[in-house]
């Protein structure tokens with residue numbers, strides 16, 4: 001791992017050197033930020049371009065010159081908003097940090113080493129209700145940490161289980177903080193806060209704070225943000241297009257390795273998704289899946305999304321009308337609690353191979369995606385809110401998290 005890190009740092013250094021010696025030209029930017037008006041979701045998703053956010057039907061995307069040309073050839077109106085590297089430079093003017101750390105001013109965010117230290121500390125301070133292990137390793141060999149929080153934590157009790165996953169997408173660092181906040185809240189407040197105590201006593205809470213540690217570390221290597229989304233296997237796989245339910249079925253991912261929504265060579269070709277899926281599969285005890293509720297945290301757009309993503313049908317296959325209604329009503333209740341906008345995942349744009357579709361399609365787990373703060377932003381900037389936002393934006397989801405924990409104990413429709 002140490003060797004890998006040195007290599008990454010060296011590569012980032014070379015990139016910076018290269019950027020410094022090539023003068024800016026009139027060429028379109030290598031990665032440009034564009035806005036596209038309503039009605040284009042399907043064609044944009046099909047093209048495999050990187051959708052940063054959606055607001056009132058307007059998409060903000062990152063596209064290469066070739067992608068821009070092909071979308072314009074289809075008649076879409078792409079309005080340039082900025083150049084990715086310029087936007088990132090403006091986000092961090094002269095705020096270099098030590099290699100491997102967040103840019104100066106954003107030290108409130110946790111690097112992988114800091115996440116690891118926080119989790120070890122929680123397990124040490126609250127060993128009665130906290131156990132730290134891992135579901136496996138990332139492509140570059142980092143442990144994919146798993147925290148279990150419950151009374152009698154060493155035993156597998158007959159209690160409803162709930163899973164929280166964060167940071168499938170590398171640059172969505174605020175989500176890692178969300179999972180850390182969940183860990184801290186349900187450990188520090190156990191025995192003090194009656195709501196927390198009741199859930200810890202009656203549920204088994206699992207948290208995976210970073211599903212994509214390689215990508216997250218790469219995103220901050222070199223002391224400035226890279227705007228990186230995928231994992232670090234080859235040119236990178238979009239982990240949230242690599243899950244095995246209707247993988248690659250429906251034009252909601254890309255088969256091109258360079259694309260930001262590259263689905264990988266096969267379902268679960270990424271070691272990160274495979275490890276998390278194997279863990280979830282392992283929670284089938286006596287023929288019954290123990291995990292009944294799940295939230296996967298992303299940023300940004302302030303949305304609560306429910307399955308399916310691969311079809312615009314409100315009631316997809318493997319789902320009764322009552323079950324579809326339950327996904328919707330729990331999603332709407334959580335959105336009322338945190339002020340996000342609720343909708344079925346495919347109302348945004350069609351995705352295939354995403355985590356919610358697999359959680360429901362394979363295991364009938366009540367599974368949601370939260371797209372966190374901000375509601376919108378000027379392109380890539382939305383991924384990098386100042387660290388002052390960590391506390392308010394993670395606490396903002398406490399009530400919604402509690403709703404999911406409550407629902408996880410309800411009888412299944």
Ligand SMILES: [Zn+2]
Pocket residue numbers: 168169172297298299
């Ligand atoms: Zn994401």
